[in-house]
Amino acid sequence: MERSYVIKPELGKTYPVISHGKGIYLYDKEGKQYIDGCSGAVTALIGHAVDEVVDAMYEQAKSISFAYRSHFSSDAVEQLGKKLAEWAPGSLNWTFFVSSGSEATETAQKIAIQYWQEQGNFTKNRIISRWMSYHGITMGALSMSGHVLRRKRFVPLLEDYPAITGPYPYRKPEGLSLEEYGMQCANELETAILRVGPEQVAAFIAEPVIGATAGAVVPPPGYFQRIREICDKYNVLFIADEVMTGMGRTGKAFGIDHWGVVPDMITIGKGMSAGYTPMAATIVTEEIIEVIQKGSASIMAGHTYSANPQSAAVSLAVLNYIEKNNLIEKSAENGAYLLQRLQGLADELPLVGEARGLGMLCGLEFVKNKQTKETFALSENVSAKVIAKAFEKGLLVYPAVGGIDGVAGDSVILAPPITITQEEIDTLIGILKEAIEAVSQELQ
Numbered sequence: 001m002e003r004s005y006v007i008k009p010e011l012g013k014t015y016p017v018i019s020h021g022k023g024i025y026l027y028d029k030e031g032k033q034y035i036d037g038c039s040g041a042v043t044a045l046i047g048h049a050v051d052e053v054v055d056a057m058y059e060q061a062k063s064i065s066f067a068y069r070s071h072f073s074s075d076a077v078e079q080l081g082k083k084l085a086e087w088a089p090g091s092l093n094w095t096f097f098v099s100s101g102s103e104a105t106e107t108a109q110k111i112a113i114q115y116w117q118e119q120g121n122f123t124k125n126r127i128i129s130r131w132m133s134y135h136g137i138t139m140g141a142l143s144m145s146g147h148v149l150r151r152k153r154f155v156p157l158l159e160d161y162p163a164i165t166g167p168y169p170y171r172k173p174e175g176l177s178l179e180e181y182g183m184q185c186a187n188e189l190e191t192a193i194l195r196v197g198p199e200q201v202a203a204f205i206a207e208p209v210i211g212a213t214a215g216a217v218v219p220p221p222g223y224f225q226r227i228r229e230i231c232d233k234y235n236v237l238f239i240a241d242e243v244m245t246g247m248g249r250t251g252k253a254f255g256i257d258h259w260g261v262v263p264d265m266i267t268i269g270k271g272m273s274a275g276y277t278p279m280a281a282t283i284v285t286e287e288i289i290e291v292i293q294k295g296s297a298s299i300m301a302g303h304t305y306s307a308n309p310q311s312a313a314v315s316l317a318v319l320n321y322i323e324k325n326n327l328i329e330k331s332a333e334n335g336a337y338l339l340q341r342l343q344g345l346a347d348e349l350p351l352v353g354e355a356r357g358l359g360m361l362c363g364l365e366f367v368k369n370k371q372t373k374e375t376f377a378l379s380e381n382v383s384a385k386v387i388a389k390a391f392e393k394g395l396l397v398y399p400a401v402g403g404i405d406g407v408a409g410d411s412v413i414l415a416p417p418i419t420i421t422q423e424e425i426d427t428l429i430g431i432l433k434e435a436i437e438a439v440s441q442e443l444q
């Protein structure tokens with residue numbers, strides 16, 4: 001092959017060239033088939049080449065693809081805003097559109113700070129987050145993230161925000177019930193707020209189910225209810241980062257809906273346009289908008305492609321498709337089946353310490369010793385080896401390694417399109433099992 005001029009994730013590595021996709025399958029130019037076991041980056045929520053979405057894209061492009069949001073609104077974006085207000089809980093009725101999850105969380109960060117400023121409070125500008133969290137790659141979003149591998153080079157440039165422990169049931173201390181452990185982790189938020197002073201804290205941000213740093217870690221019951229109470233007590237906004245968990249991925253419209261908690265802001269991306277075009281957003285309550293409207297009346301954020309009609313039409317078509325085909329219910333039902341099959345692997349294979357997840361967002365954690373739950377050293381690259389082996393065998397799996405050696409385990413995410421059938425899940429599990437067994441043998 002002639003030389004490439006494209007900067008790829010790993011320089012020097014040759015990547016297969018994609019040809020096309022259909023449903024849960026992708027095909028490279030050599031004709032090899034892959035099961036998209038992780039929807040790319042947990043993005044292709046409804047599978048590839050869905051006619052309704054492609055048609056909506058074409059229809060929109062024929063009339064208008066781009067009109068700048070300072071000049072025009074569009075039918076597509078207005079309808080999408082209305083649809084999101086219907087999907088979102090409580091009074092989360094206003095949406096600010098951007099193009100990536102990082103922009104969405106960084107917009108939430110800015111709105112939180114602005115919300116307090118509009119009320120004359122200029123010190124409430126710190127955001128508390130959790131170790132084992134990922135909120136994006138841009139500097140503001142990275143400041144709120146605990147992904148050590150992605151932060152490492154830039155730490156001196158990042159905001160020095162406080163971070164608390166995220167609940168990690170698989171590794172909870174002995175002697176505590178799951179509920180007690182959840183309370184202990186949630187109460188760390190109160191300690192962190194009191195340590196820096198509530199007058200300094202604008203917001204707390206968390207993923208309802210931890211994704212990129214630990215592989216689908218589900219919090220204990222009661223955890224988010226306690227988080228909401230603490231935020232209310234100290235006038236701290238609660239941002240649910242649903243970039244990975246949103247739009248039906250976990251078997252409810254939003255991950256946070258599993259606990260009946262209403263955040264002040266929800267950030268979404270990935271599945272909202274299911275990979276058909278870049279699209280993300282920050283959904284905000286009536287109350288926040290009222291405060292800003294009475295103040296400066298303008299949110300100080302935005303990008304060239306914010307609220308562009310093309311992405312809005314695509315995203316609207318994706319959400320309509322989910323509704324029409326009852327895909328949220330299917331995500332819950334077939335996600336439970338996927339988890340059951342993964343738990344079978346955890347029972348059978350010495351390398352798998354735990355299978356976990358919610359809806360169609362599942363994870364496997366690999367351990368050196370199942371009894372002691374001893375982690376592999378990051379340098380052993382165990383999850384990367386499983387991912388490479390699965391890729392070779394035609395299955396895409398997503399890495400979830402936060403990079404805190406010896407603390408967070410070595411995990412992967414299984415999050416196929418929510419359209420996947422149980423028969424297809426069986427095929428996926430077969431390939432995954434072969435890949436894990438092959439890596440186990442290599443490690444001996």
Ligand code: PLP
Pocket residue numbers: 041100101102103105134135136137207211212241242243244245269270
């Ligand atoms: N927030 C969460 C929870 C994510 O999982 C991600 C990406 O993985 C992001 C934010 C950043 O999104 P993007 O990569 O689209 O900037």
